[in-house]
Amino acid sequence: MKKQEIIDILSDNSKNDWLFKEADQVRRENVGDEVHLRGLIEFSNICKRQCKYCGLRSSNKEIERYRMLKDEILLYAKKAVNMGYQTLVLQSGEDDYYDTDKMIEIIREIKKFDIALTLSIGEKTYDEYKAFKDAGADRYLLRIETTDEELYKNMHPNTSFENRKRCLYDLKSLGYETGTGCLVGLPNQTTDSLANDILFFKELDADMVGIGPFIAHEQTPLAKSPNGDFWLALKVMALTRINLPDINIPATTAMETLNPQGRIIALQSGANVVMPNVTSKEYRAKYEIYPGKICINENPEQCRGCIEGKIISIGRTIATDKGFRKI
Ligand code: SAM
Ligand code: SF4
Ligand code: FES
Numbered sequence: 001m002k003k004q005e006i007i008d009i010l011s012d013n014s015k016n017d018w019l020f021k022e023a024d025q026v027r028r029e030n031v032g033d034e035v036h037l038r039g040l041i042e043f044s045n046i047c048k049r050q051c052k053y054c055g056l057r058s059s060n061k062e063i064e065r066y067r068m069l070k071d072e073i074l075l076y077a078k079k080a081v082n083m084g085y086q087t088l089v090l091q092s093g094e095d096d097y098y099d100t101d102k103m104i105e106i107i108r109e110i111k112k113f114d115i116a117l118t119l120s121i122g123e124k125t126y127d128e129y130k131a132f133k134d135a136g137a138d139r140y141l142l143r144i145e146t147t148d149e150e151l152y153k154n155m156h157p158n159t160s161f162e163n164r165k166r167c168l169y170d171l172k173s174l175g176y177e178t179g180t181g182c183l184v185g186l187p188n189q190t191t192d193s194l195a196n197d198i199l200f201f202k203e204l205d206a207d208m209v210g211i212g213p214f215i216a217h218e219q220t221p222l223a224k225s226p227n228g229d230f231w232l233a234l235k236v237m238a239l240t241r242i243n244l245p246d247i248n249i250p251a252t253t254a255m256e257t258l259n260p261q262g263r264i265i266a267l268q269s270g271a272n273v274v275m276p277n278v279t280s281k282e283y284r285a286k287y288e289i290y291p292g293k294i295c296i297n298e299n300p301e302q303c304r305g306c307i308e309g310k311i312i313s314i315g316r317t318i319a320t321d322k323g324f325r326k327i
Pocket of ligand 3: 276294295298302303304305306
């Protein structure tokens with residue numbers, strides 16, 4: 001699609017039903033009815049950065065911090081593998097405790113389970129990304145968050161848009177399946193910039209794109225900003241499916257936080273991936289990126305059963321392979 005066409009659709013709600021149906025159809029034709037489940041391990045909520053929207057930002061002193069050691073991460077990994085997960089996602093704040101050697105050890109151990117491994121641990125150097133890849137990591141998630149450079153600068157003190165982009169192109173060049181995405185509903189974000197976000201996903205040839213509505217967190221500078229709009233986030237996601245037909249697109253947790261049926265609606269509007277949490281209760285509430293996160297009182301077995309039930313209820317199936325991008 002041309003940029004203006006994307007902007008027109010984003011600005012006009014009269015064609016929403018058509019858009020969601022069209023994205024669902026494109027999803028079915030290109031990636032089929034299978035839903036890929038990725039088991040998510042949020043292994044540290046310690047972060048050195050200051051993203052203005054995020055509850056894990058280092059200056060939030062209200063949050064109780066935790067960091068799992070290798071053996072504990074492996075314990076959750078093993079449990080998830082026993083539950084049938086074929087992909088694990090290791091996510092954290094930018095926590096320098098896990099230096100390259102520690103990460104390599106964790107990656108090598110997890111890869112012994114013969115599953116696909118995704119990392120989502122922030123901005124690193126080319127050499128670090130290369131070392132993780134050589135150790136066996138398959139995929140990496142790093143949202144661009146917004147392609148509006150002014151807004152990016154405002155939201156991310158002491159970091160640069162250029163470096164974020166550099167990271168994504170490094171990941172691509174190293175052969176990672178590269179996931180990116182954006183937040184929808186940041187203060188002063190425009191439909192023009194959301195259209196640019198979608199064009200950026202295309203330019204990068206992203207293998208996976210996660211779209212999440214912004215949700216205001218009390219202990220951040222954006223505490224008083226309004227939440228992003230569920231339907232606008234869904235439209236950005238649907239347009240992403242139409243413009244990048246064969247990629248993997250998750251139905252994000254943030255969508256379900258704003259709408260109790262959020263992930264099912266997303267799965268019927270272009271999404272084909274869900275990332276259930278596989279850690280136990282003691283950590284879930286502490287990984288409070290934003291308030292009201294779903295699943296904080298459930299255990300991994302409950303989440304697995306819950307999401308499987310929902311997926312089957314809409315006539316879809318659970319994939320049994322590792323779910324790489326179909327090329
Ligand atoms: N630290 C890594 C990074 O930033 O890439 C990974 C963890 S970070 C918590 C994962 C994602 O959470 C970010 O890419 C961001 O889009 C999302 N996020 C953070 N704060 C949020 C908020 N208030 N509302 C919605 N999503 C948020
Ligand atoms: Fe840290 Fe990621 Fe949150 Fe930014 S979005 S403060 S890098 S955890
Ligand atoms: Fe966690 Fe439904 S997926 S309770």
